[in-house]
Amino acid sequence: MSxxxxxxxxxxxxxxxxxxxxLRFAEAGYDVTINYGKSRERGEATLAELEAFGGQHAAVQADVSDDAAVAELVRVAAGPEGRLDILVNNAGTTMETKPEDLDGIDLDEWDRVFAVNVRGLVQVTRAAAPFLRASGGSVVNIASIVGLRPGPQPLAYAASKAAVVSLTKTLSRVLAPEVRVNAVAPGWIAGEWMERTLGDGYDKLMERRAKLTPMRRNVELxxxxxxxxxxxxxxPFVTGEILVIDGGYTATS
Structure with missing residues (x-):
């Protein structure tokens, strides 16, 4: 027995x-493969943090919209034994066009958002599926609250996250019964992503959001x-579900 x-x-x-x-999986005793696109320095720093927990971890530079790169990424993640228990589809990107600026949308940027956020999710899941089926594994996709309701995110990003919600439900059927597929939909997360999204209004808008949230604070990483x-x-009997993580804001606002 292994x-x-x-x-x-x-x-x-x-x-x-x-x-x-x-880091949460490494702390719990998993060997974790992380992936990054261009942020090599950050990737190596995160790898060093993982290694502090012990185990055998890896960092792989790969564009998830490139199917050949995805195949190599999954091969490394499965290791010499060909084992993969958990897949977290988190890779994502956005564009800078404001949600109300329909005429300002650059269609090449739109296509890039969908290539990473949607096609990438499908390609990684497809490559990982044989290993996940063998282990009775689980997939968690990172959606967003703007995939469920309007928000201050660019249209391409919001639409791509709505696609993630739909794919989560569809893939939960496709990969059943061996593999569970669920998603989380975070609200406004305190930190650099929302700083870029809200710009100069970040502090004021986040403070207002926290006051309107039953838990009286904003989401953290x-x-x-x-x-x-x-x-x-x-x-073990939950699949095809979207878990909203926003301290009750959506449920009560």
């Missing part, structure tokens, strides 16, 4: 939700990572 540690692949994990989730981990490793 005594190898469980293995997890977290895409787009040099920083943000991906990094926080990768560790909140999301905790939910990703629990959804991936527990709840």
């Amino acid at each position: 005594t190898s540690r469980p293995r997890a692949l977290v895409t787009g994990s040099a920083s943000g939700i991906g990094r926080a989730s990768a 560790d909140d999301v990572a905790a939910s990703v981990f629990t959804l991936a490793t527990s709840h």
Whole structure:
């Protein structure tokens, strides 16, 4: 009987939700493969943090919209034993065009957002599926609250996250019964992503959001990572679900 540690692949994990989730799995005893596109320095820094927990971890530079690169990424993640227990599809990108600026949309940028956020998710899941089926594994996709309701994000990003919501439900049927597929939909996460989105209004708008949230604060990266981990490793009869992580804001506003 194999005594190898469980293995997890977290895409787009040099920083943000991906990094926080990768660290959570490493802390729990998983060998984690992280993935980054251009942020080599951040990727190597996150890898060093993972290694502090012990185990055998890897960092792979790969564009998730490139199918050949994805195949190599999954090969590394599965390791010599061909084992993969958890896949977290977190890799994502956005564009800078304001949501109300319909005429300002650059269609090449639109296509790039969908190539990473939607096509990338499908390609990584497809490549990982044989290993996940063999292990009875689990997939957690990172959606967003703007995939469920309007928000201050660019149209391409919001539409791509709505596609992630739809794919989560569809893939939960396609990969059943061996593999569970769920998603988390975070609200406004305190930190650099929302700083870029809200610009000069960040502090004021985040403060207002916190006051309107039943939990009286905004979402933090560790909140999301905790939910990703629990959804991936527990709840054996839950699949096809979208877990909103926003402290009750959506439910009560």
